[in-house]
Amino acid sequence: MRAIYTICKYFLCPGAYVHAFWEQLMCRILKLPVETKKYFGNGIDGGHVKHAPAKNEVSAFLIACIPGFVNFITGVWFFLAGFMNLRFMGITVYDSIPIFVVSIVLIYFGVSFLCNIFPLREDIATFWTLAYKSPFSGKMLVLRVIAFIPALITKIGAFAQHYCIPELFWAAFIVLAFTVLR
Amino acid sequence: MSENNENILDENTLDDIQTDNQPEEEFDDDKLCSFCHQRGRAPGDVYCGTCKSKLIKTGIPFPAWCLGIITVILSIIAFAYSGILAAPSIQVLKGDMQMFRHNSFSAYTMYKNVQKVADDINTSLDKKTVARVGCNAKLKLTKSIAACRSPLDAASTIQSEYTDRSLDFANNNKTLKGYAAIFTRYQNTYTALNDSIQLLNSENPDYEAVLKSFEESRGKKNVDEIFLDYLICSLAENSDFTSKRILTCYEALDKAAKKSGEDYSWLYYVGYANALYKAKKYDEALSFIDDVLKRNESSNTAAGMKMKISVVKGDIDTAQAVYDRFEKRNGMIDATYVLKTYLLRAKNDSKNAMKTAKQAYEKYQSVPEVYRQLAICYLIDGDYDNAYQNAFLANDAAYCLYYYYGDSSGYTEELSATAYLAAKLCKEYGKGTAESAQYIDNIISSYPGEIKWEKVNAVIDGKMTVKQVFTEGDCDIL
Incomplete structure (x- = not known):
């Protein structure tokens, strides 16, 4: 499983790399210590940085959700632009080779970003523990309620x-969209 | 992120580890800074103070900054591009959904709009090909035409839709090759019969002689039996043959088609039903129409004919049921408005028929039948100037449809008859100017030979009123 995971991360490296960038940027903003600059290799899960756990609910939520969210809102437009061109506008190599190639590249980047929108399990577990498992104090009640669905x-x-x-x-969606559901 | 964060968190935050006031050298391994493994951890932390302040400032690699910024910029461009492609893509998606439900006519109307929407976008952006309609989208349009009309119509659009490099796509696509093969067989037959067809197009054709010449071509090279029989049926329909004889031609075609083992229902079922209808064999006509509707419930031609037969039989309830089913299946598209106008006329509700025709006119200004229905409503209303105007616009819309899409379905005999009647009545009773009168004269004189439309002649001779023609019997002009 580990090998498949690593292969997937390397295959979809643009999205993984940018996710790691947003994660490190969030760490800088939230003043969380980051141990390494490397986004791949040396036992680091591709697309993530090795950082210290957040100390409060807000930081934990932001570090778990924001990098993925940014990846989502950037990647979805790449995917849609390429997907609409190929699936709906029906562009083929017979129409325009540059548009066809660009559309495939856009879909690749889109999928690459959309496959890297979730944090490591430990990151979201930190927020979950702080927000929903620690003794209830009434503090951050609004955040806990609002964040429940996104956190889940x-x-x-x-x-x-x-x-x-x-x-x-x-992979299944793309295959179906361009074959059975064409 | 470090491993076992949850455990670390539990230790540090929840279990309240006490590390204060202890000399560095006395720490256990698990209380050492997890980064340098030399100094003791800062209170409530996994790092020592020195490492923590150092690690907080860990620099972001320069390539990551570049990639992050480029990603955001490209994403904004992709967002704009997606916005441009959204409108035509939604049209295609709607068409796909209709196709999935076997509503090929609705799908066709959706697919037909894709090129128009893309053109509008390109024009507004002053760019030629920002939104480009590709071969696969054109293929969907062609398939929908084949499903709702015929593979022959689909094949004729191949020449207009696929140009330059995309013609290679058409030549390599199995479905399009199939349509093209049918078209070639038809065209070869037509070409082989060219001399006979020339005779048919002469001023006063001798239909018997042409029919004999057609029959003599049977079995010759390039003459396809089915299409020969089909052309004989067309000849019979346009001739002065009796309805019984027309029916005999269709029976021969039906026999040949069934013998071939292929499905040619798309070619002649509606025509056969029409011949049966004219021969007053309503139940047999309905069985053919039901068969067409079973295959394609969105067939407006079949639905219209079923409604017509029901109206003639005085069965308004069935006509209403057919309309309701069509509306439920297709929503308020142009054909729905046309059928609704017809039904309201059949119910003698001219006021609402006019209202519906006007609604259709506001929504669909490129559909010949919409204009024709409005022209009919004006004729019933006695407003011959407007009737003529709309009949003229119907003819114009039919021309545009043919010119831009290679679709000749707009030119119907009903349209010709309505346009002629409207022009005649406008000339006789209209309030037009001398200039328009001259124009109308030219149009009337463009109809060659003797006018054979019984009801048109009856109205002109004063034997029938316009209202009788359009609200009684089959409620139409032919």
Whole structure:
């Protein structure tokens, strides 16, 4: 599983790299210590940086969700632009080779970004523990309520990502969209 | 992120580890800074103070900054591009959904709009090909035409839709090759019969002689039996043959088609049903129409004919049921408005028929039948100037449809008859200027030979009123 995960991360490296960048940027903003500059290799999970755990709910939520969210809102437009061109506008090599190639590249980058929108399981677990498992004090009640659905989605996504489910989902979606559902 | 963060968190934050006031050299390994492994951890932390302040400032690699910024810029461009492609893509998606539900006519209307929407976008952006309609989208349009009309119509669009390099796509695509093969067989037959067809197009054709010449071509090279029979049926329909004889031609075609083992229902079922209808064999006509509707419930021609037969039989409820089913299936598209106007006329509700025709006119200004229905409503209303105007616009829309899409379905005999009647009545009773009168004269004189439309002649001779023609019997002009 580990090998498949690593292969997926390297295959979809643009999205993984940018996710790691947003994660480190969030660490800088939140003043969280980061141990390494490397985004791949040396036992570091591709697309993530080795950072200290957040100390409060806000930091934990932001560090778990924001890098993925930014990857999502940037990647979705790459994907849609390429997907609409190929799937709906029906561009083929017979129409325009440059547009066809650009569309494929856009889909690749889009999928690469969309496969890297979830944090490591430990990151979302930090928030989950701080927000929902520690003794209730009434503090941050609004955040806990508002963040519940996104945190739950992120928790499920992080679990799925560990087993390369997003990659499988996108591969299946693309194959279906361009074959059976064409 | 370090491993076992949750455990670290539990130790440090929740279990309240006490590390204060202890000399560095006395720490256990698990209480040492997890980065340098030399100094003791700062209170409530996994790092020592020195490492923590150093690690907080860990620099972001320069390539990462570049990639991050480029990503944001490109994403904004991709966002704009997605916005441009959204409108035509939604049209295609809607078409796909209709196709999935076997509503090929609705799908066709959706697909037809894609090129128009893309052109509008390109024009507004002053760029030629920002939104480009590709071969696969054109293929969908062609398939929908084949499904809702015929592979022959689909094949004729190949020449207009696929140009330059995309023609290679058409030549390599199995489906399009199939349509083209059918078209070639038809065209070869037509070409082989060219001399006979020339005779048919002469001023006063001798239909018997042409029919004999057609029959003599049977079995010759390039003459396809099915298409020969089909052309004989077309000849019979346009001739002065009795309805019984027309029916005999269709029976021969039906026999030949069934013998071939291929499905040619798309070629002649509606025509056959029409011949049966004219021979007053309503139930048999309905069985053919039901068969067409079973295959393609969005067929407006079949739905229209079923409604017409029901109206003639005085069964308005069935006509209403057919309309309701068509509307439910296709929504308020141009054909729905046309059928609704017809139904309201059949119910003698001219006021609402006019209202519906005007609604259709506001929404669909490129559909010949929409204009024709409005012209009919004006004729019933006695407003012959407006009737003539709309009949003229219907003819114009049919021309545009043919010119831009290679679609000749707009030119119907009903349209010709309506336009002629409207022009005649406008000339006789209209308030037009001398200039328009001259124009109308030219149009009337463009109809060659004797006018054979019984109802048109009846109205002109004063034997029938316009209202009788359009609100009684089959409620139409032919």
